[in-house]
Amino acid sequence: MADKIKSFFQKKKTNAKFMKAGKGYKLTESTSTIYSSTEPKEPMRRAEPTEEAKIAGQAALARLEAKKNDKPRFNTSYAAIQARVKRELELERKAAQQNLQQTEDITLKEKKIVDPSIFAVTDVFFRCPYLSDEILSRDEWKKKIREFLYEQLMGEEAGLTACLIIQSCNFGKEKIESCVETLGKYLDNIINNPNVEKYWKIRMCNKIFQEKVLPIEGALDFLKAAGFEQQKLLHNENEEDFLVWSPDNCNIENLTMLNEALRSAEPIPIELDRNLQVLMPSQARVRNELPPSFFTISKEEIKKEQQLRTEAVERNQMLRTKAMREKDEQRVLRRYKFAVLRIKFPDGIILQGTFSVHEKFQNVIEFVAENLVDDKVPFLLITPDGIKLIEECHGKTLLELRLIPTAIVEFSWNVTEKESMPKRYLKEDVLSYIQTV
Known part of the structure; x- marks a missing residue:
């Protein structure tokens, strides 16, 4: 994120503060018993001061000396x-x-x-249909996927497995893409020039290899599956490590197939689980907090939050346009990754699900419909403000509709004749999810 300009100060406020400081006073002005008079008086002989008077005089002199040593008034120049x-x-x-x-x-x-009973959800959970029907946290799935792939790496499809490791076991989209591009160039050079042996060798001390390939998990496994073997070769009269390709280890046809797989591979997908819950009103009133794990904040994000707060103080000192305010609002909203939505039915029962903030509201409609006794009868979802989330809203994201990080919407059948309204709302098997109060 680009650095923000921090050049706006509380000029007006600060100037006003110092303008009210007054004109000051003279050190000789005092409420002591020393008075001056314009009336001429005859000189009179003064009696020798008593010991008490001497002490009082010394104290007065000490006070005057202290005032003289006071710091001067603050410099009111703009600088x-x-x-x-x-x-x-x-x-x-x-x-x-x-x-x-x-x-x-x-x-x-x-x-x-903290007592977990106050949480609306205990965590954000996912499924991975590619592997199993288990419902696990993201970290648990990452660990399980890594273990699965490395088990498969020992099999016949080591090259394809390595492609999935590159995509699924690394962090940083740009780093992954840069690695894939570099590996692809290595293979392209051999495929397009199969008889040019200089393309068969990759110097492992090469800066590009060190920065773009070596740090990426699965990259060396991919090159090994593509027919490269590590060898010591002379380079500028020094022995260095090289990866050397041999057509005996992987022919051009298989190399071409691996090259295509490398460029088309994607991470093994995990799907957000709805974490369906059915709550009684008393449960919903208590379970209204989101756990710390619901919003993952890194150390970098914490520092960024502090920076944004500091900048907000400075921005509040200047006039800001509507566009500037909206931009700041969008930046705040983007901090949220998931949302917990509660659908309140007229009988008081609440259906709850977890969604990504970038999901369309249509997904919420489908979530509700699949849990209804009769999904053929049209219905509406209405915000607490009485706004009907009509069909035009279905294509908008939860972020755009501001239904984050938590929101409650009310359910209503969208029919004119009461006779056609089902008397119940949720399916029996869904109602079985209600937990003991």
Whole structure:
């Protein structure tokens, strides 16, 4: 994310603060017992001061000396004000960072002791039809997929398996794409020039290989399946490690097939599980929190959040356009990855499901329909504000409809004749999901 400009200060507010400071006062002005008079008085002989008077006089002199040593008034030049405000903002930023770290530490502790019964969901779960019908967390599926692929790597389709490892076991889309492009060029050179032996060798100390291929899990396995073997060869009179291709290990036809597989491979997909729940009203009132694991925030994202808060303070000091406000709102909304939606039926029962914020509202309609006693009767979902989410809304995402991170919508049959309305709403097997209150 590009760095933000932090050049707006609380100029008007700060200037107003110092303008109200007043004109100051003279050190000689005092409420002490020393008075001056314009009336001429005859000189009079003063008696020797008593010891008490001497002590009082010394105290008065000490007070005057202290006032003389006071710091001068603050420099009210604009540059001085800017410097002062900058220092204050920096102190506020550091204090806010400390508070954020303390909050983070407290949150980590609360994760261990919080009562899970207050959560609307305990976690975000997924399915992987490619492997099994199990319902697991994302991390559990990543681990299971990795184990599965490495088991398959020992089989006959090692090259195809390596393609899936590259796509499924690494992080960073750009890094993966860069690796695939580099591996593809290695193979293209051999396929297009099968008799040119210089294309048969890959120097492992090469910068491109070191940066784009070696760090990617599965890349070396792919090259091995494509017919490359590691060997020591002379390079500039020094012995170095090379990967050397041999047509005896993989012919051009198989190399072409692997090249196509490499470029068309995709990660093994996992699907978001709806985590269907049916709640009584009393349960819904209690279970209204989302667990910390529902929103995954990395250290980098925490720092970014703090930066955004600091910038927000500065932006509030200037006039901002509608477009600027909408942009900031969109940035806040994009922090959410998932949403928990509750559909409240007229009988008080609540159907709950988990969705991606980027899913279309049509998916919510389908989720509700497949759990109804009669999915042929048209129905409407209505927001608490009375807004009917009509067909035009079905093509919009939950993010666009602001139904995140949690939302409640009310169910209503969309028919004119009451006689045609089903008397019940949810299927019997769905109602069996209601948990003991």
